[in-house]
Amino acid sequence: MAFAPTTDLMVTGGIDGNAYLWDLGNRILPRQLGPAMADNLDTASHLAFSSDGATLASGGSDGDVVLWDLRPVYGLRGHLDETACLAAGGGLDREQWTRYLAALSYQDTCGR
Structure with missing residues (x-):
């Protein structure tokens, strides 16, 4: 899991190999934003936001990395x-x- 540095977003990696984006605006009832971010990794074992929070990197145990543009x-x-x-x-x-x-x-x- 990783927290965006400038907003109330969090990302978690699922055992299905996908990443899930969460809105933490309400800390008592966080909500998932949209469907899984399918990245075709064997496992989403490494997750990190860029320093401005605009990009998310997800990496799998096979060495593949997927970059996600979060500006939309x-x-x-x-x-x-x-x-x-x-x-x-x-x-x-x-x-x-x-x-x-x-x-x-x-x-x-x-x-x-």
Whole structure:
């Protein structure tokens, strides 16, 4: 496992040979970011972030090394509202908001 030096990201190596990226923004409930980072290594036995956290290196016991560009991850995390709206196909309309969030005042979250 390795911790990114400038953010709240962690990476772990699985026994399946893949690397898994974790968001530690909530230390009580860390969450996995996306699917496994399949690197086709026999085991992800060595993991290290670059000093700026933008690149992750994963190395296997066979000597192969895979470099991962993490800048897109930071980009998505910096625009979570836009990313969520795109993934969900838009926000809640007034009727849906009233049905699911009746205790809260309506907010146009995705520019409907």
